Amino acid sequence: MSVYKMTEIVGTSPAGLEQAIQEAVGRASKTVRDIHWFEVKEIRGTVKEGQVGEYQVRLAVGFKLDD
Amino acid sequence: MSVYKMTEIVGTSPAGLEQAIQEAVGRASKTVRDIHWFEVKEIRGTVKEGQVGEYQVRLAVGFKLDD
Amino acid sequence: MSVYKMTEIVGTSPAGLEQAIQEAVGRASKTVRDIHWFEVKEIRGTVKEGQVGEYQVRLAVGFKLDD
């Protein structure tokens, strides 16, 4: 029976929502093997002089634990 | 007096969030005429080798019922 | 001690989620100086003939109050 662990990560990017998600997923994959899925928990961002500065997307990522 | 029905659909796309939304909306329009609006309920996705595999966006779509 | 105010705004755009967010942030910046951050509260949209018409993103934006 598989068991999965969830970790919460915030990816940031000035480029857009998908880029912020990919930042988070890519960084998490450096430490954890076998990430299977992610869930978006929150979308926030910073603003500078009337422009979006960066997007901040909080994800829960799920990965399989070794037996 | 108009009456509307809501249906819940999950669109998927490797390309991005808007594409996943459009997949869902487009597919729903094959079966149901007169979809007026959608609401995003959940954003999830799959991960493969440190990259987002596909975005999964769950929508509630609302359409008008005939009288 | 800083005090911040939150205002709720809905930005719309046919182009995508980031554009709708930028519309809201840009418009709010015309009236209010010193917007620091935003939080996405809701994502909705309209549908026309099986295509997304416009994205509607509801934001809470936070700005610093003068002392």
Next chain:
Amino acid sequence: MSVYKMTEIVGTSPAGLEQAIQEAVGRASKTVRDIHWFEVKEIRGTVKEGQVGEYQVRLAVGFKLDD
């Protein structure tokens, strides 16, 4: 063992909340036999020149599935 299905419907009426609920319930009953109960999920409405235009009540209605 009974099994029930839930469907989400939005009833509208300029007259009031109960009338919007009845609109939704009545319309749903044209298509589905044996609706047992409803649950209010959301109450919204339109405004025209400072007056409520119509009430929009989103319901989940539950009906029994045939065996």
Next chain:
Amino acid sequence: MSVYKMTEIVGTSPAGLEQAIQEAVGRASKTVRDIHWFEVKEIRGTVKEGQVGEYQVRLAVGFKLDD
């Protein structure tokens, strides 16, 4: 310093939402003195032959505890 207690009650009425609220408030007042306020927690109802049978409004009512 005052202390208040909250109790949860469901009032029912075929006549409408306000009547269901008043049923609950009136019945609670038979047992508990000094009810100050109520909060609507849920609105449901029954359906019979395409008509609303009764409205069911779940309230939290708050009353002052004696010192």
Next chain:
Amino acid sequence: MSVYKMTEIVGTSPAGLEQAIQEAVGRASKTVRDIHWFEVKEIRGTVKEGQVGEYQVRLAVGFKLDD
């Protein structure tokens, strides 16, 4: 691209829920032009001697910002 602002208002009335909503909508329309829609956020009320004293309905009202 239209941008909308949301404001939160509590209307009160001893007469009923629709009247409390109309109080809030009508009062908001004195200050803000072009209110398009409202959403009910909370329903509360006061109780006096076993009777509902007044209904208090908290609304978010949305209006269009000038370009």
Next chain:
Amino acid sequence: MSVYKMTEIVGTSPAGLEQAIQEAVGRASKTVRDIHWFEVKEIRGTVKEGQVGEYQVRLAVGFKLDD
């Protein structure tokens, strides 16, 4: 018009979820006649040496008030 009261109870059992629910329902029935339904609000539990110690299920139970 019937009026119902809701009470919140936590049942516990090392045997399983259904047993914890039955513990709560059975105990509540000693004090209150005429419990009609329950709703699960929360599921928690204790852990001892890598094994579930006991399941703790928080229920809201609803019973009819005498007229």
Next chain:
Amino acid sequence: MSVYKMTEIVGTSPAGLEQAIQEAVGRASKTVRDIHWFEVKEIRGTVKEGQVGEYQVRLAVGFKLDD
């Protein structure tokens, strides 16, 4: 790109939570091919003479739409 539809169903069983889930899943499979997953939305039940009468588990079930 796959598109999925979600439907909400309530399964009931006097035997336990898993049985109520299986009732719902089994009944839904009579009408809809290709159900992939379910999500538990609510757990309720009836009580008779101090005993659980039946468990009622509300599920959202997801199935793949044909292209």
Next chain:
Amino acid sequence: MSVYKMTEIVGTSPAGLEQAIQEAVGRASKTVRDIHWFEVKEIRGTVKEGQVGEYQVRLAVGFKLDD
């Protein structure tokens, strides 16, 4: 198997949050033996001439039922 009951209480104090919590817990202990834990459900307060008048903390308190 232990069974616990939850009761909802609002403690108030002009002095601070902890004092409002203690007011609620202390008052509840006059009526109910064996309160084990509390959970904060809501924090509100009154304002008078630009100063916090009193803090109002709504608690759920849990106590053990006799067998």
Next chain:
Amino acid sequence: MSVYKMTEIVGTSPAGLEQAIQEAVGRASKTVRDIHWFEVKEIRGTVKEGQVGEYQVRLAVGFKLDD
């Protein structure tokens, strides 16, 4: 019939939660007369070198609108 408006404000203070609340309430009272109550929506804070830097309490404050 009174109508109230809600505004969302974030007060900050290194001293504690009550001080952050008072900062928000005091600042809001400079602009708006007749603030009646507040509700805590979120508690956050900053951390510096293992110590809480400042508490950030988000409040909704309610004040009476002139007739």
Next chain:
Amino acid sequence: MSVYKMTEIVGTSPAGLEQAIQEAVGRASKTVRDIHWFEVKEIRGTVKEGQVGEYQVRLAVGFKLDD
């Protein structure tokens, strides 16, 4: 003063909800000593040919941190 850490884990089992919970708790205990309690966050599952394939229970588990 004790400090606890929460970790989120998904246990899976074809046998039932309690077995899925025990899978998660047992696996977490291999890595972390001193798990005290768990909280169920979500219940999902897979479906194969009209039968529940496996139950997936997402837990938050809490354990004591060494001083």
Next chain:
Amino acid sequence: MSVYKMTEIVGTSPAGLEQAIQEAVGRASKTVRDIHWFEVKEIRGTVKEGQVGEYQVRLAVGFKLDD
């Protein structure tokens, strides 16, 4: 592009809410460098003989991941 990780921790203290928060933040800082912010998720506590025993504050703390 920065990436942050969130961890959930429960701090406890008999002294008050701020002390419980500081306990959690201080303990987390022993293991993790560069904690930036915290968010309060839940406030609970124990009761002994009518007095608050200890406050338990559940926090999500966010810290920056090395590149």
